[in-house]
Amino acid sequence: MGMLAYFVNGWVSLNQLTPDYVLVLFIVSVLALAWAIYTLFSYHRSSTNATFVAIVDLLFVGAFIGAVYALRFIAAADCTHIAAGSYADAQFGPFGSARVATSFDASVDKTCAMLKACFAFGIMNAVFFFITSVLACFHGDRMGSRDRATYVRETHYHRHGHRSSPHSRRSSHSHRRTYV
Numbered sequence: 001m002g003m004l005a006y007f008v009n010g011w012v013s014l015n016q017l018t019p020d021y022v023l024v025l026f027i028v029s030v031l032a033l034a035w036a037i038y039t040l041f042s043y044h045r046s047s048t049n050a051t052f053v054a055i056v057d058l059l060f061v062g063a064f065i066g067a068v069y070a071l072r073f074i075a076a077a078d079c080t081h082i083a084a085g086s087y088a089d090a091q092f093g094p095f096g097s098a099r100v101a102t103s104f105d106a107s108v109d110k111t112c113a114m115l116k117a118c119f120a121f122g123i124m125n126a127v128f129f130f131i132t133s134v135l136a137c138f139h140g141d142r143m144g145s146r147d148r149a150t151y152v153r154e155t156h157y158h159r160h161g162h163r164s165s166p167h168s169r170r171s172s173h174s175h176r177r178t179y180v
Contacts, residue, residue, distance in 0.1 A: 001033060008023070025067040039053055058130070065126050072119075074112070079116055
């Protein structure tokens with residue numbers, strides 16, 4: 001997120017449009033981060049809606065594949081150039097000699113290297129969301145229909161009374177079942 005935000009900020013500060021290949025990956029990453037945080041904090045409810053979590057995770061897999069596909073040109077880019085500095089000859093007597101570089105000059109294109117890292121992180125996120133989708137399917141509804149217990153509470157009310165006798169004793173019992 002930080003590298004992508006760096007790119008978006010750079011183009012916005014120059015008052016230019018952010019290229020699609022960065023913007024798509026940035027938007028997908030922001031939404032995926034929000035979804036990951038939401039599912040992390042609602043884990044206690046995840047067994048009841050595991051199928052929904054698995055489907056959304058698969059949607060993020062597809063979104064990351066699309067975002068990485070938009071950035072595919074960076075895979076073949078060469079972001080570093082390493083050149084040897086001065087050379088020194090080392091003699092090994094009867095075993096020969098060797099020419100050894102004493103210093104190296106390395107130049108790294110920061111923008112190219114960061115885009116390549118974003119490309120790699122996009123691929124990793126697609127793989128990780130696929131794994132979490134599979135795990136959500138396995139997590140699923142832990143209590144299957146055969147494991148659920150139906151609790152029946154029975155309450156008895158019986159009324160025995162005589163209409164003709166006003167002084168008779170009345171008992172209040174009747175049958176009523178309640179399923180919980």
